[in-house]
Amino acid sequence: MNEKYLPLAATIVVFVALFAIGGILYNNFVSTLVFGDLLADNAFVIIAAIGTTFVIISGGIDLSIGSMIGFVGVVMANLDVVGWHPLVSGGMMLVFGLVYGALVGLVIDFCDIQPFIVTLAGLFLLRGSCFMINLDAVPIRHDFVQDFAAASIPLPGEGELHSSAIVMLIALAAAIFIGHFTRFGANIYAIGGDRTSAALMGVPMRRTMMGIYAMGGFYSALGGVIYALYTSSGYPLAGTGNELTAIASVVLGGTLLTGGVGLVAGTLFGGLIFGLIATLINFNGSLNGAWIMIVGGVLLFLFIVLQRFLVGSFRLRSAA
Amino acid sequence: MHLVKLLSGAAVGAALLVAGSPAMAVTIGFSQVGDEGDWRPAWSKDMQEEAKKEGIDLKYADAQGKEEEQIKAVRAFIAQKVDAIIIAPVVVTGWDAVLDEAKKAGIPVFLADRDVDVKDKSLFVTRISADFNLEGRLAGAWTAQATKGQANVVEEQGTVGAAPAIERKKGFEAVTANFPDIKIVKTQSGDFTTDGGKKVMEAFIKSTDNLKGINVSFAHNDNMQLGAIQAMKEAGLKPGHDVLMVSVDYVPAMKEALAAGDANASVELRSAIGKYIYPVVLQYLKDKKELPKWVKIPSDLHTAATPLD
Numbered sequence: 031m032n033e034k035y036l037p038l039a040a041t042i043v044v045f046v047a048l049f050a051i052g053g054i055l056y057n058n059f060v061s062t063l064v065f066g067d068l069l070a071d072n073a074f075v076i077i078a079a080i081g082t083t084f085v086i087i088s089g090g091i092d093l094s095i096g097s098m099i100g101f102v103g104v105v106m107a108n109l110d111v112v113g114w115h116p117l118v119s120g121g122m123m124l125v126f127g128l129v130y131g132a133l134v135g136l137v138i139d140f141c142d143i144q145p146f147i148v149t150l151a152g153l154f155l156l157r158g159s160c161f162m163i164n165l166d167a168v169p170i171r172h173d174f175v176q177d178f179a180a181a182s183i184p185l186p187g188e189g190e191l192h193s194s195a196i197v198m199l200i201a202l203a204a205a206i207f208i209g210h211f212t213r214f215g216a217n218i219y220a221i222g223g224d225r226t227s228a229a230l231m232g233v234p235m236r237r238t239m240m241g242i243y244a245m246g247g248f249y250s251a252l253g254g255v256i257y258a259l260y261t262s263s264g265y266p267l268a269g270t271g272n273e274l275t276a277i278a279s280v281v282l283g284g285t286l287l288t289g290g291v292g293l294v295a296g297t298l299f300g301g302l303i304f305g306l307i308a309t310l311i312n313f314n315g316s317l318n319g320a321w322i323m324i325v326g327g328v329l330l331f332l333f334i335v336l337q338r339f340l341v342g343s344f345r346l347r348s349a350a
Numbered sequence: 351m352h353l354v355k356l357l358s359g360a361a362v363g364a365a366l367l368v369a370g371s372p373a374m375a376v377t378i379g380f381s382q383v384g385d386e387g388d389w390r391p392a393w394s395k396d397m398q399e400e401a402k403k404e405g406i407d408l409k410y411a412d413a414q415g416k417e418e419e420q421i422k423a424v425r426a427f428i429a430q431k432v433d434a435i436i437i438a439p440v441v442v443t444g445w446d447a448v449l450d451e452a453k454k455a456g457i458p459v460f461l462a463d464r465d466v467d468v469k470d471k472s473l474f475v476t477r478i479s480a481d482f483n484l485e486g487r488l489a490g491a492w493t494a495q496a497t498k499g500q501a502n503v504v505e506e507q508g509t510v511g512a513a514p515a516i517e518r519k520k521g522f523e524a525v526t527a528n529f530p531d532i533k534i535v536k537t538q539s540g541d542f543t544t545d546g547g548k549k550v551m552e553a554f555i556k557s558t559d560n561l562k563g564i565n566v567s568f569a570h571n572d573n574m575q576l577g578a579i580q581a582m583k584e585a586g587l588k589p590g591h592d593v594l595m596v597s598v599d600y601v602p603a604m605k606e607a608l609a610a611g612d613a614n615a616s617v618e619l620r621s622a623i624g625k626y627i628y629p630v631v632l633q634y635l636k637d638k639k640e641l642p643k644w645v646k647i648p649s650d651l652h653t654a655a656t657p658l659d
Contacts, residue, residue: 058429067425071418166511167441169467179447261417261444268417308419312426315379315409316398319419 034291036340037284037333041299044282044329048306056313062189066182068305069199070192074099074257076301077198079276079283080205081249083297086280087209088242089222089289090138090145094152095250095276098127099269101156102254107168107264116174120255124248131247135240145243153273160266167265175262194256201252205294208245218242222289250276278330279304286337303329377407378631379427380436383463384415388601392621400624404632417441421448428455434631436460442467449473460631462623464513475634476641478627480649482514485598485617486521488651492615493522493566496594499529501566504554505537506547506578508570515539518570518598535564540574547574551581560585565593572599572616579612590614590654600652608654618650 053060078095085092102123109119134152138145182190209215217238220228229235253272258264283300285292307325311317378401385391394410401408409432411423417440427435428451435457439445445466452459453473461477468474493501503526508515519537526532536554540546547569555561561582567589569575575597582589589595590612597604600618607613620626626647634641 056430058431061429064426064429067422067429071422071425074418167443169443171469176446179450257418260447261421262446263441263443265417265441265443267415270416305422308422309426312409312411312423313430315411319384319412319414322414322419 062185062187066189069195072305073194073198078253079279081246093149096269096272097156098250099254103258103264127247127251132244135243139239482517483521486518490522490525506569544577547577551578569597572604
């Protein structure tokens with residue numbers, strides 16, 4: 031097996047092991063119902079994390095994801111009140127995410143500022159805008175929301191592949207194509223691997239940086255649209271802390287925070303692992319919600335140590 | 351492809367393990383908001399203890415204040431085929447889809463504490479909670495009686511737009527409106543916090559020349575009232591004597607303040623409400639009889655004369 035697939039393999043092993051543990055401990059755990067719910071319930075954060083994967087592969091970071099999710103929902107809910115179709119307002123928010131991300135990329139490249147601080151500013155800016163618009167949860171009452179929630183492909187057994195999960199899988203397929211089969215994708219890896227050499231080899235820096243963060247913005251806005259449809263409301267506190275879940279999902283999926291190494295598909299499993307931990311704790315029914323974070327933290331820690339070890343012994347960077 | 355094989359392998363293993371496990375007692379899933387403040391953790395603990403007493407297998411899920419975690423928890427309850435689900439909602443919106451899934455699975459849903467905003471009210475059986483309006487009315491009635499209908503009131507409101515703040519204010523005013531000489535002179539939001547209550551009272555003290563003519567302080571919760579007591583003491587006033595102090599919640603610190611004579615009355619927002627909630631759920635599981643959409647939990651007023659328990 032190619033060495034670059036090792037972290038992904040480790041992630042999948044953990045995912046399957048967690049699923050098996052659930053099956054051994056609890057009735058009705060290993061079922062398409064639980065699996066379908068798992069995909070649907072975590073779709074929004076995984077979609078956002080897919081965008082973050084590109085950002086992290088390029089050696090950057092995006093902290094404004096959670097705020098973007100909240101902001102998209104609040105705007106969509108308020109546009110719903112004045113009669114906009116959710117598809118129209120959602121489409122508009124996707125364009126907004128794209129433009130917002132491109133601007134962030136431009137600022138990072140043009141002013142040569144750390145992505146950390148630029149996107150942190152974005153976090154405050156977008157969350158503040160949520161509170162400016164309204165403080166309470168606003169329902170989205172358009173019939174389309176019900177239709178979207180009801181749309182699903184039945185799985186064998188009682189489970190369903192919900193519409194949000196379908197959107198997530200399509201978004202993932204598109205990201206895999208962009209990341210691994212286009213020149214733009216190759217440029218992202220090149221910048222993350224060694225920025226200076228990439229520039230010397232003629233990678234268009236500004237255009238690529240803008241493209242990377244535009245993708246990040248687009249995917250987090252798409253996550254926000256799915257979240258708004260999923261909860262059929264806009265809530266100014268929605269998505270708080272999701273940027274960290276997204277980053278953690280990317281890292282659990284085998285992407286190196288130092289950039290240059292990683293697979294988009296890994297993020298899917300990284301996000302599903304977090305979802306699975308939550309499901310396990312809910313099935314247990316006597317553990318405090320804090321355990322979700324504790325177990326997630328321990329797993330994350332083990333994975334960075336594992337990655338360190340893999341990088342040291344297999345020269346993962348050159349293999350990628 | 352390995353994944354599929356492993357998954358199906360795990361499925362077979364699990365099926366073998368769980369086959370023939372005995373039927374359990376009534377299983378109830380309870381999705382709680384989180385553990386903020388004093389009241390909510392006390393309530394969660396009571397729910398777990400009361401469940402033990404009733405012989406209920408309680409599945410408890412803490413949503414950490416996040417709506418998506420709460421939806422996950424409810425879906426997990428549905429997958430586990432629990433007998434009933436109790437939800438203390440994080441927010442009022444966004445419940446149609448998941449409650450519909452519960453309905454399709456034939457699992458009755460009960461709400462505790464906050465309400466939900468759903469198109470189809472048949473998606474939940476009933477809401478079991480305290481009546482904030484009644485709490486306000488009790489406080490109003492006490493004020494009217496204690497002052498013989500002669501009161502100039504300063505009011506520390508809860509968070510603007512929050513249901514308890516709105517309803518407690520409405521209830522209080524509904525009663526005091528019957529007394530022409532009871533007036534709310536000043537009213538401001540202290541955000542339900544001790545710090546907020548203190549700041550509001552400091553502002554009241556300044557703007558009314560050391561609470562001249564004021565004889566009642568009504569706070570929408572105890573924390574704000576405790577802050578107000580602090581502010582009054584710092585200004586050299588005697589809370590509980592110069593000004594009558596009435597609030598809602600009856601938290602432990604308020605019990606002490608009542609005993610010390612710094613406060614005069616507090617309406618209890620019960621945290622030990624498992625004994626009101628479970629019987630409703632269990633009865634419904636037995637006879638499936640339609641219930642009113644709101645089952646109210648009684649309130650209780652404690653005054654300084656009420657001994658500490």
